[in-house]
Amino acid sequence: MTGHPVSRRAVIGAGAALPVLAGFKAAFGQDKSITVGINLSLTGADAESAKRIFNGAAMAFDEINAKGGVNGYRIVVTPYDDGTATAGQYDPAQAATNARKMVANKATMAAIGPQMSGAGKAMAPILSQGDLAIITPASTNPDITDPKFAAQYRPAGKPIYFRTVATDAFQGPHMANYYADVLKVKNVYILDDSGAYGVGLADAFQAQAEKKGIKILGRDRLDPKAADYTAVLTKIKSMNPEALFYGGVLQAGVKVAKQSYDIIPKVIKAGGDGVYGPEMLSAVGAPANQGWYATIAAPHVTDDPKMANWIKAYTDKYGVGPEDYSVTAYDAALVIAAALKKITDGGAAPTRSAMRDAIQSIKVDTLQGPVSFDANGDIMDKTISVFQIGSDKAFPPDDMRQYKYIGVAPAS
C-alpha cells in the first residue's frame, strides 16, 4: 500500500464535485480541498450501524460541497474500515494501521470516528503524534479523553480526541440511576463482552449501582466469539435477579438477547449504546428483543419535528433511516466544516494544528444543539437518552424507530 489510501469512493466523490470545481478554478485559479478520514467498523457485527453513521457524516460533507465548499475548500472523504473478518468486529490493530495511514496522508486535516472505543484507544496515541484531530460520533469509553491517561492517549500533549457524544462515565452511571430511581431495581447481574467499551461501561454502571444500593449479584465476562451463553444465563437464572445489565457491543449482544429471552424472559434487561443498533431489530428480532432498554450518549433528536426534513433527506439519499449516531456524525462533520471556516475566513491555509485548535475552541449549532468541547475534548452536553425496544405496527420491525424514546436518564 502507498501512503495515499485514495479509495474508489473518494475518487467518485471528487468526480461528482467536478462541475463545482470548475467554478472555483475560474474564481481562484486553483483547486483547493482538504481530506477528512472517516474510520468506522464497516466489517463485522457492527457494520449496519457503521454504514448509517458513515452516511451521516458523508451527507454533511456532500451538502457543504454542493454549496461550493467552505471558503472555496472542498472536503474530500477518505473512508477507513477498522473491522476485520478475523475479529468479526472492530480490530484495534487495524484501527492503529488506519490511524497511521491517516497521518501519512498529508492532505488529511481532520478525521471522524471511530465507532468503537477499543479502536479509539489504539488510534489516539498515533493521531496525537501526528497532530491530527479526530471527532468521534460514537465511541464513549471515558479513558481516552481522561487527563489521568494523557501520557497514554495524547503523548504529544494537546487533546486530539473530541466527541460529539457523552462518555460512559455518564452513560453507565445514569443508567444505574434509571434502574434505581425509575425502575426501582433492587438487584442486578452484570455481563460484559471483554472489549474496552463493554468492560468500561459495565464498570461505570456497577460503581454507581452499588452507590445507589442496588445489590450486585455477580459479574461475568463473555467471549464475544463464543456462540453459547446458555450456561452463564442458567447460572444467572439460578440467582433470580430482577435485572440484567450488559456492557458490550452487538457481536455478543445479539446472542445475549436471544438466549436470555429463552432462559430469563422476565428479567429487566438493558445495555448502553452498544445494544442500540439495527441488528438488535433484524438479527435478534421479536419477541427476544422486546423490552430491552438501551441508551445513547447524546440527546435524542430524531423524533423532533424540526428534524423531519433532515430525516427525509437522509432516508431518500441512502434508502434506510438514520440512527442517533448518524446525527452525531453529521454534527461532527459540521464541527470540522466550522473549524475550517474559522481558519480560512482570514485567508489562512488550513493546517492540522490550526484545525485542532479551531475545533477545541469552537461553538457550533448542530442538529443536537450547540456543540462545544471542554479542555479534554469531551462534549459539554452530557445528556444520556433512554430507549426501550417495542413493536410499533406503524413502522417495519427493523426500523430504528422501534427503539421507543423514554426520556433522559437521571443525572444522579
Next chain:
Amino acid sequence: MTFGDLLLQQTINGLSLGAMYALLALGFTLVYGILELINFAHFNVFMVGSFVGLWTLQAMGLSGQSVILTGLPLLGVMLTALAVTMVVSGVLGVAIERLSLRPLRNVRGPAAMITTIGVSYVLFNIVLLTAGADSKNYPNPLPPLTWALGDAVLRLREVLIWIVAVALMLALHLFVQRSRLGKAMRATAQDPEAARMMGVEVDRVIVIAFFVGSALAGAGGLIFGLYYNFTSFIIGFTAGLRAFTAAVLGGIGNVPGAMLGGVIIGLIEAMGSQFIAAAWTDVIIFSILVLVLVFRPAGLLGRVAPNRS
C-alpha cells in the same frame, strides 16, 4: 432453583453443546484417520452449512420467528432442510478435496494443511462478502414445547439436537463398521498402499470421507442455527476449534472418541461457566486437553493412526 436442578439444567446445556461439537469433530476425525491431515476448511464448511440451512428454510417460506409448524409439515421441512444442507455441504467438501487437496496428495510436509487454512479463509470471506457481516435471524419453526424437570427446563430443540446427533453418529458408526465402503475406509486408514494393492479405490474412499465429514458439519451448522436462532460468518472458528479439541481429546481418527470428546468439552464448558467463570472457559478446556494429552498422548479412546513410516 435447587442445586440438583441447576446441575441438571447445566447438564442439558452441556450435552446440547457437546452434540454439536461431536458432529463437527467427526469430520476432523474421518479425514484425519484416512489422510493424516487436519482439515481446517472444516471450520467454515460448518459455517457455510448453517447458511445453506438458513437459505433452504427461507426458500420454504420460513423467516424470522413468526412461522411455527407442527406434525408432518414440521417433519417435512426439517428433513428437507437437513437433506439439502447435508448434500450441499458434502459436495462442498468434495470440491475442496478435488480442487485444492488432491493436487497436493503426494507433497510432503505441511502444504496440504496450510492449504486447508487458506480454503477456510476463502469460504469465510465469500460468505462475509455475499451474505454480509451482520448476524442473521435464523427461522425457528419448532413449537415452543418445554418439559419441566423440577426447576430445570428441557426444550424441544434440545431433544431434537440430541436425536439428530445420535442418529447421525449411529449411522456413521454402522457405515464405517459394517458397510463395504466403511471397510475400505478402515483399510485405507490403516495402510493406504496395502489397501490400494488389495483393490481399494483409495481416491474414492477419500472423496467419500470428505463428503460424509462435510455433510455432518453441514448438519451441525443447521442444528447450530436452529438451536441458537442466529448465524453469522464468524461462527466457524470458536466452534471449530473446540470441536477439533474434542476430536484430539477423544483420540483423533477415532469415531467414538470424537463423540466422547464432544460431549466432554460441552459439559466442561457448561460446568465451567456455572462454577468458575465464563471468561475462563477456554483456559479450562485447553488445560484439560493438555493434561489429557500429557498422560494419554493418543487421547482418551486411543488414536487410529495410519501405519505410515
